[in-house]
Amino acid sequence: MTLRLSHPLAIIPWLTVAIFLTPVILGLVGTWLPAFGWFPAIGLDRLSLAPWSNLFSHPSFPGALRHTLVTGLGAAALALVSTALLLIGAYPSALFSWLEKSLAPILSIPHAAFAIGMSFLLVPSGWLVRLLALMSDRLDRPPLWSTFQDPHGISLIVTLALKEIPFLLLMCLAILPTLKAQQTLWLANSLGHSNRFAWLWLIFPQLYRQIRLPFFAVLAYSLTVVDIAVIAGPTTPATLAVLITQWFNDPDLSQRTVGAAGAATLLMLLSLIMAGALLLENPLRRLRSHCLERRLSGHWPAWEKPMARLISFVLLFFYAAALLITLIWGLAAQWRYPDVLPSRFSLDKVAHSLTQLSDPLWCTLLLATLSALLAITVVVGCLENEVRLKYGGQKVRGQKILVLLYLPLLIPQIAFIFGFQVWLIRVGLDGTFVALLWSHLVFVVPYVFLTISGPYRQFDDRFSWLALSLTGRRAHSFWRIKLIILLRPILYAFATGFAVSIAQYLPTIFVGAGRFATLTTEAVALASGSDRRLMAVMALWQQLLPLIVFALATLIPAYRFRHRRAMSQTVS
Numbered sequence: 001m002t003l004r005l006s007h008p009l010a011i012i013p014w015l016t017v018a019i020f021l022t023p024v025i026l027g028l029v030g031t032w033l034p035a036f037g038w039f040p041a042i043g044l045d046r047l048s049l050a051p052w053s054n055l056f057s058h059p060s061f062p063g064a065l066r067h068t069l070v071t072g073l074g075a076a077a078l079a080l081v082s083t084a085l086l087l088i089g090a091y092p093s094a095l096f097s098w099l100e101k102s103l104a105p106i107l108s109i110p111h112a113a114f115a116i117g118m119s120f121l122l123v124p125s126g127w128l129v130r131l132l133a134l135m136s137d138r139l140d141r142p143p144l145w146s147t148f149q150d151p152h153g154i155s156l157i158v159t160l161a162l163k164e165i166p167f168l169l170l171m172c173l174a175i176l177p178t179l180k181a182q183q184t185l186w187l188a189n190s191l192g193h194s195n196r197f198a199w200l201w202l203i204f205p206q207l208y209r210q211i212r213l214p215f216f217a218v219l220a221y222s223l224t225v226v227d228i229a230v231i232a233g234p235t236t237p238a239t240l241a242v243l244i245t246q247w248f249n250d251p252d253l254s255q256r257t258v259g260a261a262g263a264a265t266l267l268m269l270l271s272l273i274m275a276g277a278l279l280l281e282n283p284l285r286r287l288r289s290h291c292l293e294r295r296l297s298g299h300w301p302a303w304e305k306p307m308a309r310l311i312s313f314v315l316l317f318f319y320a321a322a323l324l325i326t327l328i329w330g331l332a333a334q335w336r337y338p339d340v341l342p343s344r345f346s347l348d349k350v351a352h353s354l355t356q357l358s359d360p361l362w363c364t365l366l367l368a369t370l371s372a373l374l375a376i377t378v379v380v381g382c383l384e385n386e387v388r389l390k391y392g393g394q395k396v397r398g399q400k401i402l403v404l405l406y407l408p409l410l411i412p413q414i415a416f417i418f419g420f421q422v423w424l425i426r427v428g429l430d431g432t433f434v435a436l437l438w439s440h441l442v443f444v445v446p447y448v449f450l451t452i453s454g455p456y457r458q459f460d461d462r463f464s465w466l467a468l469s470l471t472g473r474r475a476h477s478f479w480r481i482k483l484i485i486l487l488r489p490i491l492y493a494f495a496t497g498f499a500v501s502i503a504q505y506l507p508t509i510f511v512g513a514g515r516f517a518t519l520t521t522e523a524v525a526l527a528s529g530s531d532r533r534l535m536a537v538m539a540l541w542q543q544l545l546p547l548i549v550f551a552l553a554t555l556i557p558a559y560r561f562r563h564r565r566a567m568s569q570t571v572s
Contacts, residue, residue: 009388012381019378020408020442023420028267028411030419034260041422042253051261058258060237068240068266071153071233072223073273075160079218082161082311083168087207088199089308092182099312100173104554106166106319108495108546110503112523113539115231117322118159120329120532122148125337127325133338142337149235156233160225162318164218165311171214172207174454179206196304205288216274217409223270224412227505227520231527240266241414245506248418260418267415274410323543329536353537360517361541364502367518368545371440372497375448376490382449383456384478405446413443413506421510431513439507448497455489487560491553499546519545 033039037048055061090096121127125142133139148155181203188198208215229239237243240262247259329335333346420439424430463485467477483490505520523538 009381009385012378013385016378016382016445017404019438020445021404023439023442024408024411024416026423027416027418027420030422031260031263031416032419034257034419034422035264037257039257039260041425042256044254044257051257054258055261055265060243061240061262063237064240064243065269067153067234067237068223068269071156071160071229071239072219074153074157075164075222076215076219078157078161079164079168079222080215082165082315083172084199084204085304085307086165086169086311087172087204088196089304089306090312091176095309095312099169099316102316103166103170103173104492104495104550105547106315107170108499108543108550109319109323110499110520110542110546111163111225112227112231112503112505112520112527113326113542114163114319114322115159115228116523116527116535116539117326118155118162118318119148119231119527120325120536121318121321122155124148127321127340130338130340134340140338149232151234151236153234153239156229156239159228159232160222162315163228164222165315168211168214168218171211171450175207175210179203179210181207201288201291205285213403213406213410216277217406219273219277220270220410220412223273224266224414226414227524230524241412244414248510256418263412263415263418266412270410270412326536326539326543329532330540332533332536349533349537350540353534353541357519357522357538357541360519360522363516364518364520364545367437367440367516368498368501370437371444371501372448372494374437374441375444375497376452376494379445379449379452379493380456380490383453386457387461405449408442409446417506417510421513424511430511431515433516436508436512436516439511440501440504443504443507444497444500447500448493451496452489452493455486459486488553488557491556492550495546495549495553498549502542502546 034044035051037044037046037050086096086099090099119126123129124145124147126148129139129143129147184202185195185198188202189195224241225239226241226245229242233239233242238246244259244262244266247255247262250256250259328342330350331345331347332342333344333348335342417439421430424432424435429435459482464477464482467481468474471477502518503520504518505524508516508518508521519538519542523535523542526535526538529535
């Protein structure tokens with residue numbers, strides 16, 4: 001097979017694939033070899049099953065595995081069911097339009113910052129308990145309840161589900177127009193069927209096939225997340241991903257082989273669960289056909305609209321309340337239980353954070369800006385290459401591209417980041433800013449592509465052809481016409497990449513080798529401390545930066561096209 005690289009754009013897809021697949025492949029190899037006892041750096045140069053034996057005999061392993069399965073599967077299932085209920089009960093409606101407009105600020109909130117806000121709400125001395133204390137004399141002291149970091153993982157399930165529902169909704173919104181969902185609903189209603197019938201039996205089976213990869217990404221994240229699990233998850237024992245991270249960071253280097261075996265176990269577990277989900281699709285499809293033939297769709301009470309309203313309220317309440325309570329804690333000087341509000345406010349912590357957090361803040365800004373810019377550059381290059389291939393009469397393999405893009409999101413970070421660090425040490429790039437930027441790009445590029453690919457592919461190329469016929473210069477047509485019309489989705493994709501980079505935790509602590517502190521690593525480190533005001537200030541900075549970038553991504557096109565209503569409608 002020969003590569004046709006006669007055009008400069010032809011090399012960009014291969015460069016993009018190399019950017020995010022090389023760390024994954026090298027990382028998997030660098031993790032699986034220590035998992036089987038091959039770790040020459042500490043004198044282990046023979047293959048062995050000792051790491052697996054040590055893993056399975058570890059007293060925390062059974063409990064960690066149980067917590068991982070319960071919280072991961074529970075959060076993914078809750079997010080999927082909640083998304084389905086929202087669509088069934090609220091799409092299309094004014095409520096759903098309002099919820100759709102709220103997705104951008106919701107998605108911009110980093111995972112760790114949201115988890116910290118949830119802790120301020122749900123801990124036994126949190127704000128919700130303080131509100132209950134107003135109505136009861138029995139809560140004059142914080143109750144001995146395990147309302148956060150509970151041993152059953154309920155707080156972790158709720159936190160993860162609330163963070164993943166907006167992502168699944170966004171993916172569904174991108175696909176529903178292609179399925180002609182509104183027309184299907186009208187047709188079903190005209191035949192005497194309810195919206196519920198249309199969704200459950202006609203639309204959702206098609207929709208699930210389209211959002212299968214995003215759902216698997218949610219499943220992978222829920223089963224293998226570290227930062228949220230450290231803040232909101234159980235501790236006795238922790239989830240398997242947190243336990244593996246502790247083994248990788250253990251001063252006893254031999255424990256890293258146990259961590260590698262644990263990472264490999266987590267990857268195999270995730271693969272089995274995904275394979276099981278795929279195998280269940282055919283039986284469920286046959287069951288659906290059987291129910292339709294026998295007319296067993298059922299006539300249940302109209303519960304979908306109340307459920308959609310309830311889920312929308314819970315979703316928006318927790319996001320708004322988490323942000324509000326984090327802001328209050330950041331400004332609080334003295335706040336004793338059971339007071340609902342602080343007795344004194346002060347800006348001392350905020351002012352002090354400007355000097356204390358200057359290095360993490362600038363490192364975060366630089367990493368996020370460069371990651372987003374580089375991701376936009378390579379993604380736009382890939383999409384322009386698609387345009388070139390399309391008009392050259394060549395086939396564009398969109399589905400294969402999509403699977404490749406989702407690969408870093410489907411493979412647990414903990415399963416390859418350690419191995420990638422091992423390879424970086426061998427070539428002398430460990431702990432360098434370039435390697436850290438590379439590790440962030442692995443996760444930023446897929447999200448940027450998913451954000452911008454739809455609007456870019458829907459662009460009417462007649463604008464470019466008209467500009468080319470008037471100027472005779474392709475560069476002028478691209479820079480002065482196409483990119484200007486696509487300014488809003490490009491800026492939105494940049495904001496998405498910026499937010500994704502800020503949220504990265506494991507790549508920073510492993511590839512950065514402790515030499516680069518970001519707001520996320522500092523926030524997670526402070527989450528186990530007792531200074532809630534400092535935690536709140538850190539979480540506020542985490543949330544503020546993406547919100548500013550998303551606001552700019554909205555305001556800049558609005559100002560740029562303020563006198564061009566038709567163009568504003570074209571790019572919206």
